[in-house]
Amino acid sequence: MKLNRTVLTVGFSAMAIVTVIGLSGLKKAAVKPADNRPNIVLIMADDMGFSDVGAYGGEIPTPNIDGIAKSGIRFTQFYNTSRCCPTRASLLTGLYSHQAGVGQMAEDPFGNAADDPFHWGTPAYQGFLSNNSRTIAEVLKPAGYHTYMTGKWHLGMHGQEKWPVQRGFEKYYGILAGASSYLRPAQPRGLTYMNQNLAAPDSAYYTTNAFTTNAIDFIREQKDDKPFFLYLAYNAPHWPLQALPEDIALFKDKYKVGWDAIRKARFENQLKQGIFDKDFKLSNRDERVRSWDKLTPVEQERVSYRMAVYAAMVYRMDQNVGRLINHLKKTGKYENTIFIFLSDNGACAESYDEQGSGDTSLINSPKYSSVSYGMGWANASNTPFRKWKNRPEEGGMTAPFMISWPAKAGKTYQPGSFNRTLCHLIDLMPTFMEVSGAKYPGTFNGKPTPELQGRSIMPALASKPLSVHPYLFFEHENNCAVRKGDWKAAKAIKDTQWRLFNLATDRAEEHNVAQQHPDIVKDLNDHWQEWAVKNGVLNKKKS
Template sequence: MFPFHSESIFHASTKSHQPTFNTNYLTGRLFFVSLLLVFVLLQNGFGADAADASLSGKRPNIIIVLVDDMGYSDLGCYGGEIETPNIDALAANGLRFTQFYNQGRCCPTRASLITGLQPHQVGIGHMTAPPGKPLGFEGPYQGYLNDRCMTLAEVLKSSGYKTLMTGKWHLGTDDKNCWPLQRGFDRYYGCISGAINYFQPGGDRGLTEGNESIAVPDGFYATDTFTEKAIESIESAKTQDDSPFFLYLAYNAPHWPLNAKWSDFQKYRGKYKGGWGELIKARNQRQRELGLLAPGTQPAEHPGPQWESLTDKQRDRLDAVMAAYAGCVDSIDQNIGKLIAYLQQSDQLDNTVIFFLSDNGACQEGGDFGKGDEAMVRNPPLETTDGVRIGLHWAGACNTPYRKYKHFVHEGGACTPMIAHWPAGIPESEHGKLVHQHAYLQDFMATVLDLSGGTYPDKIAQCQGRSMLPLLAGGDQPIHDEPMFWEHEGNAAVRIGQWKLVREYQKPWELYDLSHDRTELNDLSATESQRRAKMIAMWETWATQTGVRFPKRFNMYEHLNAMQRQNRSEK
């Protein structure tokens, strides 16, 4: 494990670094950014010599680590009890964002992250079409990445970066033109489709290397193998030349089926017998202590029954499914430790920017009480995605202190932990601090353009994000003064400044002042009716321009079921 390994974010040892911004500022855009960084360095008390030196180094390597279905409060540095010392250490020696937004679901998040656009703009307004089941039309809901966008890999490859990916793609299955190698990546190893079995992926959810299906190797465990292949890819790129690399490491964990290793499962077995109420209370208290929440912030009301009303047998099974989930998160942290150790040993850590985040909030799919038990962890079914799921009640606790979960765009569905770590670029005086300015997935494209000196074509839809470099440099001014929009399955939101308008499908719009109400408990629709009406109009204009099926929602699964019913009736 790398030396930052620590039980607590506040007790991690900090390696001393002279803050430098090792970026190749070749364009006018980057010249402006370089001046901004010099200003920030000087404001933070660093001399002109250090500032000048920071502009002469090599461009940084860039790593984006995306995990799947992890809740806001699962990491230790975000209030959780799950042991995540390696990720916590990244935060202790970097920055934690408290208001970073995803798209509330797997595919739409991946679409926005990799293109800098709304998912509807790139063909994934809902989800990707299942293997062998094309939806039969084109447009915002066609179910695969279209050719009217640029990916991070395409932009960075054109800038001289080696582009590497391991893990979950989930941006289109049947047409190889939208697979990683055809969308800018030099190397790919992982699962093209969505959820997979951690031990033995199979069927149309098997493994792919490059453009070819491959057999599952002996000893395969998705979280471990994806990390090993990522390190192998970096090492291979190093032997070719000294070009910087971009790695997109997209774990399938902790998405269902929760195939925890037995040893990781046993580590947490019995620790959740206090129930979701006790867990929410403990996590909320730690979040306040860490400064993630304003004093007095109350968590959203949990929808579940009182833990004491359940039988001993029910509580024991529920403890087991949550232990499986915690084991999967723990395994991610172990592998982040392996990746960081490799970067440190190969003298690449200092000038590597690492971003860590989740694609949506914890997942309520699996019914109120989840699925599976200890026996299913001990002897998991293979070559299938059947298995353990935590269900709605545990998901609500994992998203403490927020409302809702995956699928929704209330804070519990769309607000993710996001950590940025860059020893050569984030001033040491900023290490361990919180970034309270809001940002979102589309900002990655703008940020990597600034980091790499890359250019974005002007003949396609323009990147909607803003560069996060001012925030990484310690700036405290908002990078967004424009509205940010969401829509998924009719769940919708718009945020502008401190105000957020949000709704569940077929329910009234709600209005919140997030500067005083991060947990969305006090709907101000009645007292701020004019603001509410104005924001509704803004969202409707955006929805029309973006191709949202407004006012009706689009759900791919409902569409496929309707097609099947029609086909049966025609026979």
């Protein structure tokens, strides 16, 4: 009897199949029902501003990312934690970053477990993911999902127990550190595959391309039809400024018009797209940034080139998002995949120079350096908001966020629509649990796991309203904020007075109305203080 490959894939051994067929030609081996749960692809940009992609008003060509928005839903009030590693901790655990052990920064590549500068000795500030928190991968994997990650980890380095494979990811390729060279990542800011640190590449290399290639390979190598969760965490466009020459050439003259003209054009495009209504007011240019016409011609040439390189980095990321989507289309996996694209914080102004840090000669040097594009362009990247990464203003903590499920587009939700409900990173874990049927463990190693803080945003993909967060809380590097409905208060932790803004009429945060509403300030302060005490926010270091 000849047995073909199709028969053998039912799940029986060849001997068992021969026996079954020999006994009765009418008997058929039981076939396990197909798993129709969707794949989940979570794509995160690093230090990319609110308006850098076309779907949020930008002029950088990003057709593939924009395609996710056109087939999905764009959120206009989605919050992060305003900094790379706390955002990653909150995103992966469904907790506030302090609950997950990363209230400040993750471990430094040059430290060690004994004396790392970010081991502050308290649970909220230990510098790596807490052992009792559970990652999305650790929750989805027992529910039958394959779990893959490529890209930037930034949640613990010293000891493999803190690495992605030990935190639920079946396969991992990327950088453990918070930043690296795009062209030649070298240890201790180098590449890691699974649990092995790799030598620096000795041939042409670019992280954005490599992260995507490995993500596609992980999916291609999958031997079954189980759904997968892919977390693709690009390091683009985080400094250092490093881009492919052919990409830079596309933008070399584009930004000579200056940051004022770019801000104006982006804002007009945002109004045209309907991201904001016609009554929305553009924030003033940051007070530490001069108008473009006050820069000398030499300064304009120097700093416009930096923005060209930054734009090239965003462009290359979009091209790679397209590579991934095309692979999923070719393999029939696209329609039943949920796509999410977001940024981890607002655009980065580090090291707080108007025109960027580091000498121009360092741009595209394969060596790692902190060469950046400066406050002027960060302010433009975050159009229409104030400030940038690490700040409690909207420019620091508001992310572009879009979600699509092609199989449901036009059926259960309107593709290309907006959702204006207040949302946060803590909502992603409950979202993925709802769509996968995964259960959140109540205990781990005999200890209770922290209670999840968010709620699912899946109703948005069924054209249903989302429940409202009563309050949302923020603190990073002593920058504090609390939001309730349209009211937002912000201050430095040492300050006694909160600034208060009504974001329904002043999302540009130009008008502090704290004196007019002392009752609202008191309510927001009381709830923030309660949250801060409960989550160890104020107990920063061991005395």
